[in-house]
Amino acid sequence: MAVKAGREIIDALNEVLTAELTAINQYFLHAKMMESWGYLRLYEKVHRESIDEMKHSNRVIERILYLDGVPNVQRLGRVRIGEQIEEMFRADVALEEEAIPRLNSAIALCREHGDSGTRHLLEEILVDEEEHLDWLEAQLHLIGEVSLQGYLAQQIREE
C-alpha cells in the first residue's frame, strides 16, 4: 500500500476510534443512570452496548498499530446525555446515525486502496452498529405503541 493511502486509512480509522470512544462514554453513563433509576433490564442491555464499543475500540487500536499509526485516544466527540429514557434513546440514535455513514465511507476508502483486512474489520463493526440502531429504533417504536409508562414497566426486572 502506498504511504499516502496508508495515512488516509489510519486517519479514517482514527475517526472511527473517536466515535467508538465517545459511544463507550455515552452508553456507559446512560446505562448507569438507568441502573440508578431501577430500570435494570435496560441497564444490562445498554451496559453491554458500551462494552461492545470498547471491544470495537480494542480492534481499531490494534489495526492502527498494525498499520504503524498512532491511535488517537485523546480525541472525543460530543457526548450527548439524555435526562429521560426516550431522550437517551434519541441521543444514541443520533450517534449511530453518524457512525454508519462514517463506517461506509471508511469501507469504500479501504476498497479503493485494496486494504481488505481493514475493510473486513470495519464491515464487522458496521453490522454491529446497524443492529444497535435497529434495536434503538425498535425501542422508540415500542414506546409509541405501548406508551412510555407501559414500556418502562417492562424494564424494571432484571433479565
Added chain:
Amino acid sequence: MIVCLCEGMNDAALREVIRGGCATVTDIARRTRAGSHCGACGCDLKRLLAEEARLDGSEARPGARSLAAK
C-alpha cells in the same frame, strides 16, 4: 438533555439563563461557567441562543406589524 457536561447544566436551565439576559456564549460562560471548560458544548449553546432569539423575535413580530399599521 444535558448540554454542558462539565457544569452538569441542561437545556432548560440554560434557556432560563438566556432569557435572563445572556446574549452570547461568553455571557453564559461568565454567568454559569457552562461552555468555559472543554468547549464541546459551544455549538449547542449557539443553537440555544439562536432558538431563544427566534422565539423572542416571533413574540415581537405582531407588535411590529401593529406599529407599521399606524
